[in-house]
Amino acid sequence: MEMMTSLHHVNPTVRGLRDSPQTMLQNLAERIRKEISLGAQKPFKKVIDVSSGDPHRVDLQRVSFLRQVLAVCIYPQLLEDKCFPLDVKIRAQKLLEACDGASVGSYTASSGLRHVRQSIAEFITKRDGVPSYAQNIFISAGSQRAIMIAVKLLASGEGNTRTGVLIPGPCPHMLYNVLEEAGVVLVPYQLTEERGWAVDLDNMHQALKAARGYCEPRAIYISNPGNPTGHVQDRKSIEEVIQFAAAERVLLLADEVYQDSVYGKDREFISYKKVLFEMDIELAETVQLISFHSLSSTCIRECGLRAGYMEVVNMDPEVIYYFDNTLCGDISTPVTGQLGLDLMVNPPQSGDPSYHTYMQETFFILATLSHNAQWVQELLNKLPGVRCQPVLGGIYVFPRLHLPCGIKEQAKLLGLKADVLYCQKLLEEEGVLAGAGEHGEMTDSFHLRLCILVPHYTLVEVLARLTSFHCRLMGGTVTPTEV
Numbered sequence: 001m002e003m004m005t006s007l008h009h010v011n012p013t014v015r016g017l018r019d020s021p022q023t024m025l026q027n028l029a030e031r032i033r034k035e036i037s038l039g040a041q042k043p044f045k046k047v048i049d050v051s052s053g054d055p056h057r058v059d060l061q062r063v064s065f066l067r068q069v070l071a072v073c074i075y076p077q078l079l080e081d082k083c084f085p086l087d088v089k090i091r092a093q094k095l096l097e098a099c100d101g102a103s104v105g106s107y108t109a110s111s112g113l114r115h116v117r118q119s120i121a122e123f124i125t126k127r128d129g130v131p132s133y134a135q136n137i138f139i140s141a142g143s144q145r146a147i148m149i150a151v152k153l154l155a156s157g158e159g160n161t162r163t164g165v166l167i168p169g170p171c172p173h174m175l176y177n178v179l180e181e182a183g184v185v186l187v188p189y190q191l192t193e194e195r196g197w198a199v200d201l202d203n204m205h206q207a208l209k210a211a212r213g214y215c216e217p218r219a220i221y222i223s224n225p226g227n228p229t230g231h232v233q234d235r236k237s238i239e240e241v242i243q244f245a246a247a248e249r250v251l252l253l254a255d256e257v258y259q260d261s262v263y264g265k266d267r268e269f270i271s272y273k274k275v276l277f278e279m280d281i282e283l284a285e286t287v288q289l290i291s292f293h294s295l296s297s298t299c300i301r302e303c304g305l306r307a308g309y310m311e312v313v314n315m316d317p318e319v320i321y322y323f324d325n326t327l328c329g330d331i332s333t334p335v336t337g338q339l340g341l342d343l344m345v346n347p348p349q350s351g352d353p354s355y356h357t358y359m360q361e362t363f364f365i366l367a368t369l370s371h372n373a374q375w376v377q378e379l380l381n382k383l384p385g386v387r388c389q390p391v392l393g394g395i396y397v398f399p400r401l402h403l404p405c406g407i408k409e410q411a412k413l414l415g416l417k418a419d420v421l422y423c424q425k426l427l428e429e430e431g432v433l434a435g436a437g438e439h440g441e442m443t444d445s446f447h448l449r450l451c452i453l454v455p456h457y458t459l460v461e462v463l464a465r466l467t468s469f470h471c472r473l474m475g476g477t478v479t480p481t482e483v
Contacts, residue, residue, distance in 0.1 A: 021436045026433070028428070029047050048462055050451045050462050053396070055454060069343055072088060073096055076092075087352040098113050098114070098116070110327040110328045113342075117137040119345050119346050120309055120345050121134045127271065138309060140333055141333045146292050150253060151179055152183070155184050161215070167186055168222060173435060191231070199241060204241075224255070224256060228398045229394070230391035230394045232267045232268075232393040235270055251289075253292070256292060258298055259297070263392070263393060273289060285314065287313075291311050295341060295344060300340070307337025372453075372456060376450065385474055395451055397452055398447055403418050404473070407422065418446050419437050423448070431465065435448065437449060
């Protein structure tokens with residue numbers, strides 16, 4: 001008797017999603033953790049995860065103000081507790097008043113609480129000097145969900161008429177599956193590693209021209225600061241991408257989640273919207289842009305609260321209607337996450353009781369990140385067969401690995417990329433969970449993704465283990481002073 005549901009009943013789009021090396025490595029890490037808990041003898045006492053941007057896994061300090069306000073919102077009886085600063089109670093009261101029934105347990109509008117959307121619009125207006133409106137802000141369960149929704153609205157056609165989306169190589173490791181699930185064709189354009197992972201217009205044009213033979217490119221995705229490359233675009237580069245989008249009539253998807261973490265010399269974050277509205281008036285009124293931000297930002301780093309937003313610029317009002325309509329499928333983004341967004345874009349101000357602590361905590365995070373970036377880059381560049389480009393922003397380093405033929409041949413026999421096998425061996429031998437490079441079609445290029453948004457002492461341990469493993473693999477040695 002045939003089962004009611006078997007493999008051939010599964011949606012072909014879902015079956016076609018590529019296997020994620022990250023998922024395989026995470027499953028292996030979990031198995032190793034379980035073995036250690038059962039008393040298995042390993043060369044290490046615990047697994048350290050530096051593959052993903054989740055600083056809570058490595059015990060990085062939380063932002064007190066956000067946690068205090070959310071605690072009061074979840075349990076309003078704490079409004080009577082004298083241990084909380086006055087501004088915490090005032091903000092919690094205001095946020096509760098914005099919720100139906102004055103409770104975080106109520107549903108919200110599918111596009112998010114009006115109060116929070118207005119706060120986001122005011123934040124963008126202040127950041128860019130360009131008006132932003134709450135009706136063009138849509139809150140979702142994280143920025144990846146927002147990207148999914150935006151792309152699903154574009155997805156159409158069959159065969160050579162299927163919608164294509166240009167994506168950078170390398171790109172965020174989950175972007176492939178997000179876009180494939182949305183039903184679009186991925187069109188990789190390569191960033192230029194030897195120029196610090198800069199955007200190259202020639203590569204974009206070549207990718208677009210080639211893609212028009214097998215799909216209809218209708219959007220281009222870019223992350224700034226770069227994830228996982230650490231590159232930060234200057235104004236000229238942003239202008240070139242905007243002009244490209246205008247000339248080719250493609251929607252511009254700007255992922256700006258790490259906008260609060262730019263630490264490279266003579267670099268600053270400039271939003272795509274700000275640059276667009278300071279260009280030619282015709283471009284400012286016609287280029288369609290969707291920008292994304294989320295609670296996974298560097299300073300707030302509340303990944304698990306699952307909330308992000310997108311701002312839609314120059315979009316037909318009839319199309320905007322369907323953003324809200326598509327979000328109805330989620331009913332509403334978790335309310336605590338929505339309130340977290342409000343606290344992210346409207347933190348304590350000078351003179352507030354929580355201001356000094358908030359500034360200390362966020363400054364410590366950025367100082368740690370900046371120091372880690374420079375230190376890791378210098379150390380990695382001392383290792384044989386490793387080359388790490390300068391890191392200007394974001395939370396990752398993305399070094400290139402020039403690996404021995406032996407490991408490349410072994411990986412080929414196992415049906416793996418060599419950098420995936422490298423990460424597997426590093427995990428098994430040293431208990432370090434690193435991410436393998438996601439590099440589009442460049443299968444002869446091998447990289448590591450290492451999150452540096454961790455306490456410095458954790459990074460010291462990670463680099464000691466990584467150095468020991470790498471030099472064994474390469475058949476070399478490293479002096480203790482280099483770690």
